[in-house]
Amino acid sequence: MIRTIAFDVGETLVRDDRFWASWADWLGAPRHTVSALVGAVVARGQDNAEALRLIWPHIDVDAEYRAREAAGRGEYLDESDVYEDVRPALTALREAGFRVVVAGNRTTKAADLLRALDLPADLVATSGEWGVAKPDPAFFERLVDEAGVPAGEILYVGDHPANDTLPARAAGLRAAHLRRGPWGHLWADDPRVAEAADHQVRSLLELVAALTLRDPCRPSG
Template identity: 70%
Template sequence: MIETIVFDIGETLVRDDRYWGSWADWLGVPRHTVSALVGAVVVQGRDNADALRLIRPGFDVGTEYAAREAAGQGEHLDETDLYPDVRPALAGLRELGVRVIVAGNQTIKAGELLRALDLPADLVVTSAEWGVAKPDPAFYTRVLEASGAMPSETLYVGDHPANDVFPAKACGLRAAHIRRGPWGHWWADGPEVKAAADWSIDCLTDLLDIVAY
C-alpha cells in the first residue's frame, strides 16, 4: 500500500520552458538554440547544464545565477509554470489519505516560489534546502525521513531515470516514471527504465488509480 507519494519538480510538476528560455535570453541566443542543445545533451546522458557550456565554454551556473539575480533577471515561478494535472492530482491524492511531498533538485529560491503557490502538499522542499541533491542516496534518506512511511510504502515520481527511478529503487522506494519533458519522453520505453519502474505513467492523475487499486 502506498502511504506517501514524493514528487520530483522540474518536468514532473513544473514546465522547464521558462527556465531554459530565461537562460537563452541571458546568454543572448535564440531560445530554440538552447532547446536544441538541451535535447542533444539529454540523448548523450550528460548534465543538462552542459547545454549552456556549449554556448559559453567554462560557463559556471552558480556565478551566472547570482549575476542574473543581481540584475533583476533571476528565477521566477508562477501558476502558469505548473502542468495542468498538478493540482487535481495532488489534491486527489490527499483526499485519498496519501501524504504528498514535493522534493526535487532545485534552488532555495525555487522552494520559496513553490511554497508561495500553496500547492496541495504536506511538504515542499528542495535539494538546496536539504544540502544534498539527487542522485545521491543521502537525498533519498531525507525523502524517507520526510515520508514517515516504510520505503515500500513510499513512491517517488519523476521523469529522469538516472536521478529519479534508479536511485529511488536502489534505496528501496517504489518508483513511477512519467513520460513528460525531454528526459521522460526519451527514456520512456527504455528496457532498463521499464524494468526498474513499478509504474510508467503519462499523467499525474494516473496515480489516483494506482493508489486506489
C-alpha cells in the same frame, strides 16, 4: 502499503520552459538553440548545464546564476508554469489518504517559489535546502526521514530515469516513471526503467487512477 507519494519538481510538476528561455535570453542565444542543445546533452547522458557550456565554453554557471539574480532576472515561478494535472492529482491523492510530498533538485529560492504556489502538498523541500541532490542516495535517505515512514511505503514520481526512477528504487522506495519532458519521453521504453518502475504513466491523473482504483497498496482509512 504505499502511504506517501513524493514528487520530483521539474517536468513533473512544473514546466522547464521558462527556466531554459530565461537562460537563453541571458546568454543572448535564440531560445530554440538552447532547447535543441538541452535535447542534445540529454541524449548524450550529460548534465543539463553542458548545454550552457556549448554556448559559453568557459561559463561559471553559479556565478552567472548570481549575476542574473542581482540583475532581477533570476528564478521565477507562477501558476502558468504548473502542469494542468498537478492540482487535481495532488488533491485527489490527499483525499484518498496519501501524504503528498514535493522534493526535487532545485535551489533554496525555488523552494520558496514552490511554497508560494500553495500546492496541495503536506511538505515542499528542495535539494538546495537539504544540501544534497539526486541521484545521491543521501537525498532519498533524507526523504525517508522527512516522510516518517519506511522507504517501501513511499512512491517517488519523476520523469528522469537517472535522477528519479532508478536511484529511488535502489534506495528501497517504490517508483513511478512519468512520460513527460525530454527525459521522460527519451527513456520511456528503456528496459531498466520498465523493470524499476511500479507504474509508467503519461499524466498524474493516470497515476491517481492506478493508485486509487486498481492499486492494492492504497492506504486504508
